[in-house]
Amino acid sequence: MSKDAKPRDIVGMTEQQNLDAGRFSSWLRSTRSAQINDSGAEVPCGECNACCRSSYFIHIRPEETETLSRIPGELLFPAPGLPKGNVLLGYDEKGRCPMLIDGKCSIYEHRPLTCRSYDCRVFSAAGIAPGEDDKALIAERVRRWKFSYLTESERKQHSAVQAAATFLRERAECFPAGVVPRNSTQVAIFAIKVYKVFLRYEYKSGETGCAPDDFKIAKAVMEANERFEGKYER
Numbered sequence: 182m183s184k185d186a187k188p189r190d191i192v193g194m195t196e197q198q199n200l201d202a203g204r205f206s207s208w209l210r211s212t213r214s215a216q217i218n219d220s221g222a223e224v225p226c227g228e229c230n231a232c233c234r235s236s237y238f239i240h241i242r243p244e245e246t247e248t249l250s251r252i253p254g255e256l257l258f259p260a261p262g263l264p265k266g267n268v269l270l271g272y273d274e275k276g277r278c279p280m281l282i283d284g285k286c287s288i289y290e291h292r293p294l295t296c297r298s299y300d301c302r303v304f305s306a307a308g309i310a311p312g313e314d315d316k317a318l319i320a321e322r323v324r325r326w327k328f329s330y331l332t333e334s335e336r337k338q339h340s341a342v343q344a345a346a347t348f349l350r351e352r353a354e355c356f357p358a359g360v361v362p363r364n365s366t367q368v369a370i371f372a373i374k375v376y377k378v379f380l381r382y383e384y385k386s387g388e389t390g391c392a393p394d395d396f397k398i399a400k401a402v403m404e405a406n407e408r409f410e411g412k413y414e415r
């Protein structure tokens with residue numbers, strides 16, 4: 182999220198231009214590493230602040246004391262389903278984060294980890310839209326990101342990430358309840374964690390239901406996710 186963004190920038194003159202998302206393999210490696218280490222991402226936001234204006238609830242952890250000390254308490258409320266101390270920062274009637282002032286993040290140096298780690302290139306990587314209508318600003322940005330590839334194996338990696346995201350959406354019923362997230366961001370992240378399964382397996386997209394081979398793939402996906410979450414796989 183940019184500290185210098187101005188509200189008009191997303192819809193302004195650069196609307197049709199492509200944006201360099203970088204080498205796909207480098208991006209994939211650093212994104213997986215950020216997931217493992219729970220660290221922020223280096224995103225070339227430029228002057229874009231679309232994600233600060235897209236009706237997101239921002240999760241802030243109890244240990245983010247510097248951040249919490251800079252946000253008025255009345256803007257925070259307990260995060261449902263998470264341990265005490267985890268809070269959410271909401272948004273105004275136009276979907277804007279209240280810490281966005283004059284088009285800039287007013288706490289940029291101390292912004293939440295959620296904001297530091299947000300990277301809308303995950304949607305371009307997974308080939309899915311960011312979600313509901315109130316994410317239109319981000320969707321516009323996502324359409325413009327273009328990854329580059331130096332080798333055929335990089336292209337295969339990207340295809341595998343997209344195949345993973347499609348499988349998760351089309352074949353959610355092949356998994357036990359609750360395994361496949363509903364939220365677009367979480368589906369994209371899940372696909373990034375388990376994409377290697379789709380370097381090995383192929384399936385017929387555009388169909389629903391669960392053939393025996395789909396259950397086999399779903400099992401491999403869950404095992405890959407467990408390995409990733411267990412941080413065995415780097």
Ligand code: SF4
Pocket residue numbers: 182183232233239278279280281282285286287288289292293296
């Ligand atoms: S805290 Fe700052 S970076 Fe995060 S959504 Fe709000 S304005 Fe954007």
